[in-house]
Amino acid sequence: MLGRYLILIDWNEEALPRRQAFVQERTGLRYCTRIGQGIIWTSAPDLVLPLPDGSGAVIGTLFPRHGPAFPITMEDKPWQEEMRTGAVLPTLRDRYWGGYILHTEREGMMEIARDPGGAMPCYFLQMPTGWAVSSDVDLLVEAGLLKRAIAWDQIPRYLIAKDLPNSATAIEGLHELLPGTSVLLKAGEQEVTRFWSPWDHVREAEQWDSKAAAERLRRTIDHCVASWASTSSAILSTLSGGLDSSIVTAGLSKAGTPFQCVTLVTENRNGDERDYARAMASSVGAPLLEGFYDHGDIDFSRSVARHFPKPIGQIHEVAYHALVMRLARDCGADAVHTGNGGDNIFYNSSSVRPFFDCIHARGIGGEAFATLRNIAKVTETSLPTAAWEALRAIPLMRRPYNWVRNGEAIADDVMADLQAKPLRHPWLDEQLRSRPGKSGQIAFLLRVQNHLEGYLREHGMPMVNPLMSQPVVEAALAIPTWKMLEGGRDRAIARRAYHDRLPPLVRDRRRKGSPSGFAMEVIERNHHEVRERLLDGELMRRKLLNGAAIEAALARGPAMGLSYVRLLTLLDMEAWIARWNGAGA
Incomplete structure (x- = not known):
């Protein structure tokens, strides 16, 4: 379910009635709930699940960890009993999951918590006598609570590390509540705490059983896929024919909700995966739609991330989402399901880090040698080469995991300044030196966090990523990294599960x-429009980019290598800047 919400808490009681009328007129949100000194507006009445004691509410979609694969409702008696007898946030964390935020009030303060899976967005800002919290930044603008003002001091961070989540957005005064954290909002101040960490779910492997682990993972994925499917009447499942999207499709085949599959095709052979998608769709008896990428969908003035308060997109992705939306409308789907995040949680990496996790747990012996051999198979190299790479990596494995900065096409002085500033996140701050593989897996998990909100939100279409559901993530974290390579195959336990x-x-x-x-x-x-937009754009005017590096990449044409990825990112950022400056689409 695609949920939009806006919460206001204002300690000036006289101001609330005026704000209430204004917000409803400007945003079109029809459903309003009053809790304490706060008001909650939502796009649908069943988005609000009041706590039994009246102290707050869960906003969004909540599922039981065990039991039927359906959302919790107000009539659910076990839910009511658990909320009355246990601490609310720990009970939600341990007994439930979904896409939600928790809103509670106590002693004139508002506390907001965001689910560990990150499926429900959460942004907040301070007002003169209170706070505003919302699912999307456009609601805050529509309600007259937020001005379009880019936080230019944050833009360099997005240039070098756009996929590293941060509570500071690229819009002045706006903060993001990160997954698994809560914020206590007081008069004039905020206090953020963490209530969930991936490190809490890392397990030792004393009595490891791959068959049992695969069975647990399969049951967990099937339950989460079915739970999300229960919120829709017709689903479009994106199917590349790769492992992750095929696992989601396999789960949907058991869920009971009608669904169709779609595979997107490029004229280039490398982007034509129809043989694999057809085989998977046929195996589950699902219709398969096939659509071709269209260059006519590319609009360099339209950022794919235009509805985000952070420039995190690549301009060519506009064509992907335009095509998906056309096909979703044609087949009557009310939700799009993807396999996004599978590579991240199953740690689909060519790194030698799992070898060092194995040594820590098992010592130098037969299992460590087998892990090295599996790494060689996964990376399609020789065993001596894999051993040499592991030997070279020893100094790196003794240091904490550091986020790699992307300095390509960044102005030299800007990059020098950024190098002096650490890139941090609580999950990396908590890392165990003895688990370099798990540090790498958790860093992979971080890379998908900024993209969970859903690029189809502006179209009114839910984009569901079942593999990023909290129970699935926790199950994957409990699998030792070197076991993910069993038999010389990446994502081995997930492959075994299905x-x-x-x-x-x-x-x-x-x-x-x-x-x-x-x-x-x-x-x-x-080529000419790309060159003009980048060399005459706002990033160049602000002296953030290295024009010579951009010219050199463009001059190489088809031989530019991975520089094309950087150019696409910069193009989308320019379109994002124009939009938030009020000049773009």
């Missing part, structure tokens, strides 16, 4: 397709 439910063509696939050919064509076909 071995009998995937066609051999998909299950045994070793290479993955990519729309990179289409993405490169976007630059090649629009």
